[in-house]
Amino acid sequence: MKIRYQPLVPFDLQATCRLQEERHGLHPDDLYLKPGRIPHIWCPGCGLGVVLNTYINGLKMAGLEMNRTAVVSGIGCTGRVAGYLNMDTYHTTHGRAIPFATGLALVRPDLTVTVFSGDGDLFAIGGNHFIHAARRNINLKIICVNNFNYGMTGGQAAPTTPVAARTTTTPYGNYEHSFNLPFLAYASGAVYVARWTTFHARQLVTSIAESFTRKGFTFIEVISPCPIGYGRPNKLGSGLDEMKFYRENSLVQNATDPREADIKLKGKIIVGKFIDQERPTFDEVYAENILKKFNRSA
Ligand SMILES: Cc1ncc(C[n+]2csc(CCOP(=O)(O)OP(=O)(O)O)c2C)c(N)n1
Ligand code: SF4
């Protein structure tokens, strides 16, 4: 293939559209990104670029067509992924990604619907939607980027902020117990539960690809650096320092009982695939128990 190098001017829509029409860009993954949207808004050292890249590679590994997939996000730095991916994406209101995605997944069971959002969006304002979608086993692939705070709005405490961690709203330390997200997902009914950090990019790609092949509600937590909102008040250094911390302090323990996976400030982080089980999905139960009565199929 002939590669023509053409420097991209930020937000040069025409140049990126041309590259796309030619079906090549400066990087093969450009095809997965909406023309003209790069550079992104994320801070230097933020982990979100890694997570976006692993999602693209998860699609590739699973062999999923972009026109058979959709991404729904809420509001937050993480929620911005929806604006960058070149597929059907929906940037919904804060905390409402799961109900929006539920409707989409129910009317379009042929699509793989991913909910891509932050810890605050999915577990603070959106927490109620999360537990009920998991309980119903709606066919949704959830990727939650956990940076332990509300990054976008200035580093406030979230339900994931570890005990004693400092944030703008907990300047003397947070003394509310934080959610253990894999345990919460499992207890609510998720069929697939994994946790990785942005340091574990390869394992994360495999988990994302694997989750696409599972029927029902899957949950992947990605621990990700937020050097601005969380790293700075907790003296964790740069984004790269947070990656080094993950390398030195993560314990890969597949099949860990999720209740053992609590995270403590500067403590060890247990990562791995924790749960992989089958349970009838909402669509299956509905078809079997309701539609059948009216001689209708899903
Ligand atoms: C209804 C409503 N309440 C509050 C906000 C303000 N708000 C925007 S993003 C956000 C928190 C985002 O945190 P998180 O989901 O963890 O995403 P991050 O920025 O850390 O990736 C809040 C509180 C809003 N946009 N809408
Ligand atoms: S505030 Fe944090 S999460 Fe948001 S872009 Fe900056 S580093 Fe990333």
Ligand SMILES: [Mg+2]
């Ligand atoms: Mg967050």
